[in-house]
Amino acid sequence: MRILIVVAGKPALKFTRGAVEEYLKRLARHGNYELKIIKAGDSESVSKRLLDASAGSYRFALDERGSTPTTREFSSQLEALETEGIVKSVAFLIGASDGHTEHLRQSCDRCLSLSKLTLQHEFALAILLEQLYRVASIRSGSPYHRD
Numbered sequence: 757m758r759i760l761i762v763v764a765g766k767p768a769l770k771f772t773r774g775a776v777e778e779y780l781k782r783l784a785r786h787g788n789y790e791l792k793i794i795k796a797g798d799s800e801s802v803s804k805r806l807l808d809a810s811a812g813s814y815r816f817a818l819d820e821r822g823s824t825p826t827t828r829e830f831s832s833q834l835e836a837l838e839t840e841g842i843v844k845s846v847a848f849l850i851g852a853s854d855g856h857t858e859h860l861r862q863s864c865d866r867c868l869s870l871s872k873l874t875l876q877h878e879f880a881l882a883i884l885l886e887q888l889y890r891v892a893s894i895r896s897g898s899p900y901h902r903d
Contacts, residue, residue: 757838758788758845759888762809763881764852765796772878779885786892799854806856807863810847815864818850818884820874822867827901830868831891848884850877 767773776791783789794805814837825833837843849856849864853876861867870883893900
């Protein structure tokens with residue numbers, strides 16, 4: 757299953773860029789992960805670009821109003837999508853500073869919250885990639901994740 761992460765704007769902070777690079781490198785050993793960066797802007801234009809870039813994928817909107825699964829629950833959700841065989845691509849959508857429009861949230865299959873706190877998009881990207889790596893390590897049986 758292809759995993760697409762679409763984010764508005766490049767990470768500007770050195771330490772988040774480093775985290776993004778590190779986790780993308782680690783994830784490359786575990787499957788088909790792609791980071792797509794779109795132009796930042798107002799929520800209307802960003803939401804449109806996010807939806808366009810993720811067309812045909814099962815979509816997760818990252819939003820503080822979404823559900824907050826545990827890592828194991830998140831792993832199970834992704835595994836279920838893959839084992840059903842219907843979903844070929846999953847996209848995680850991270851908006852810019854103005855957040856997502858209601859239209860985008862309604863157009864997505866799920867809303868996922870990494871925290872009830874509002875996270876700056878660079879942090880959300882780094883945290884999401886770490887969690888995706890954690891899920892991959894659970895599935896591969898590596899000792900990275902500990903309950």
